[in-house]
Amino acid sequence: MVSLQKVIFFLWLFAKVGVLPDDRLNAAVGGTMIFTTTMSPTEKPFSSVNWSFNVSTPIIIFVINAENIIGPEYEGRITFFPSTASLELRSLTLDDTGEYTVNAVHDGTLLNGRTTLVIHEKVSSVLVNSSSTDLVEFSGSVSLSCSASGPSLSFLWLNGSSEVTASDRVQLTDGGSSLTIITVTRFDQGPFRCRVSNPVSTVISDPVNLSINGPENMDLISSPPQGYFAVGSDISLTCSVGSRPPAHFKWFLNGDQLPDTGSELRLMDVQMSQSGNYSCQAFNTGKKVFSSFLTC
Numbered sequence: 001m002v003s004l005q006k007v008i009f010f011l012w013l014f015a016k017v018g019v020l021p022d023d024r025l026n027a028a029v030g031g032t033m034i035f036t037t038t039m040s041p042t043e044k045p046f047s048s049v050n051w052s053f054n055v056s057t058p059i060i061i062f063v064i065n066a067e068n069i070i071g072p073e074y075e076g077r078i079t080f081f082p083s084t085a086s087l088e089l090r091s092l093t094l095d096d097t098g099e100y101t102v103n104a105v106h107d108g109t110l111l112n113g114r115t116t117l118v119i120h121e122k123v124s125s126v127l128v129n130s131s132s133t134d135l136v137e138f139s140g141s142v143s144l145s146c147s148a149s150g151p152s153l154s155f156l157w158l159n160g161s162s163e164v165t166a167s168d169r170v171q172l173t174d175g176g177s178s179l180t181i182i183t184v185t186r187f188d189q190g191p192f193r194c195r196v197s198n199p200v201s202t203v204i205s206d207p208v209n210l211s212i213n214g215p216e217n218m219d220l221i222s223s224p225p226q227g228y229f230a231v232g233s234d235i236s237l238t239c240s241v242g243s244r245p246p247a248h249f250k251w252f253l254n255g256d257q258l259p260d261t262g263s264e265l266r267l268m269d270v271q272m273s274q275s276g277n278y279s280c281q282a283f284n285t286g287k288k289v290f291s292s293f294l295t296c
């Protein structure tokens with residue numbers, strides 16, 4: 001019968017285990033951790049409480065008869081909350097990673113709990129490097145790579161304010177730290193930012209803008225519509241183009257540059273001498289495109 005009593009006693013002990021959360025706790029170097037027990041606040045003091053770290057190492061705090069005995073390494077770094085036997089630990093260092101145990105006796109009942117704390121460095125030095133920032137639309141790919149310091153990093157890319165997802169055109173590699181756009185279009189100007197997280201912090205990189213060059217879909221239209229114009233009529237030529245960044249324009253008559261620079265060229269009261277091959281050149285940093293037609 002003695003052994004049965006023992007078994008019941010240990011079952012009872014086992015049932016009392018767990019006044020601390022089971023899951024692993026994470027905190028940052030330099031931060032603060034509060035080990036909050038699940039005990040409800042009590043008026044009647046605990047007969048004794050002891051908090052210890054990594055079993056074999058010295059105690060953190062031992063409370064008996066309302067007297068606190070604090071381990072020398074913990075002097076000035078802890079606050080003990082007598083009503084719940086909870087503990088605050090400050091100025092955390094990597095050496096504080098380990099197992100924390102509390103044993104408390106209250107009203108003749110032994111309560112204990114155990115939890116694991118992991119201290120992490122915060123994320124730092126987040127940098128984005130681009131294979132190129134000056135690109136020509138549809139003519140190739142661009143890779144952005146994100147680097148950062150710190151443990152347990154996870155990466156995410158932002159395009160403007162939305163998250164970048166992988167697709168036929170977009171590859172995410174190296175654990176998400178590299179972003180490759182296979183065929184760049186003018187809509188891929190960004191700004192792109194890399195968001196790096198670990199269990200204790202998140203850092204977002206500076207934005208990277210891509211300059212996608214190349215006026216495309218160029219069109220030169222006349223008003224009245226293209227054809228032969230009567231001497232003395234007014235003609236307006238408009239050069240239209242889809243371009244980012246916006247294009248600048250140059251106008252030519254039979255290959256000679258005209259002073260005009262806008263997207264529209266106005267010819268008032270045209271004379272025979274103005275007959276010829278008018279062309280518009282639209283350009284931005286990367287690429288030039290021609291379009292032309294004849295007038296008479």
Ligand SMILES: *[C@@H]1O[C@H](CO)[C@@H](O)[C@H](O)[C@H]1NC(C)=O
Pocket residue numbers: 054057095096097098099
């Ligand atoms: C405490 O224990 C953990 C493993 O539970 C170990 O990684 C850590 O180095 C120990 N810390 C100290 C200071 O002994």
Ligand SMILES: *[C@@H]1O[C@H](CO)[C@@H](O)[C@H](O)[C@H]1NC(C)=O
Pocket residue numbers: 050059062103104
């Ligand atoms: C902490 O409490 C437990 C349970 O009461 C006891 O076994 C252990 O010896 C105590 N440790 C210290 C350092 O007082």
Ligand SMILES: *[C@@H]1O[C@H](CO)[C@@H](O)[C@H](O)[C@H]1NC(C)=O
Pocket residue numbers: 129130131
């Ligand atoms: C950025 O990437 C380019 C090309 O991939 C490489 O040559 C350069 O060294 C990288 N710069 C840094 C700071 O990593």
Ligand SMILES: *[C@@H]1O[C@H](CO)[C@@H](O)[C@H](O)[C@H]1NC(C)=O
Pocket residue numbers: 159160164165170181187188190
């Ligand atoms: C970036 O966002 C723009 C506009 O929302 C979209 O058209 C483009 O495809 C996106 N590019 C990438 C690489 O996600």
Ligand SMILES: *[C@@H]1O[C@H](CO)[C@@H](O)[C@H](O)[C@H]1NC(C)=O
Pocket residue numbers: 190191207208209
């Ligand atoms: C990137 O583009 C945004 C708008 O899209 C602009 O506000 C920002 O100044 C640009 N940054 C750089 C470095 O060019």
Ligand SMILES: *[C@@H]1O[C@H](CO)[C@@H](O)[C@H](O)[C@H]1NC(C)=O
Pocket residue numbers: 255277278279290292293294
């Ligand atoms: C008009 O000028 C453009 C640009 O110089 C040239 O490519 C085109 O062949 C010319 N057209 C005619 C009909 O001369």
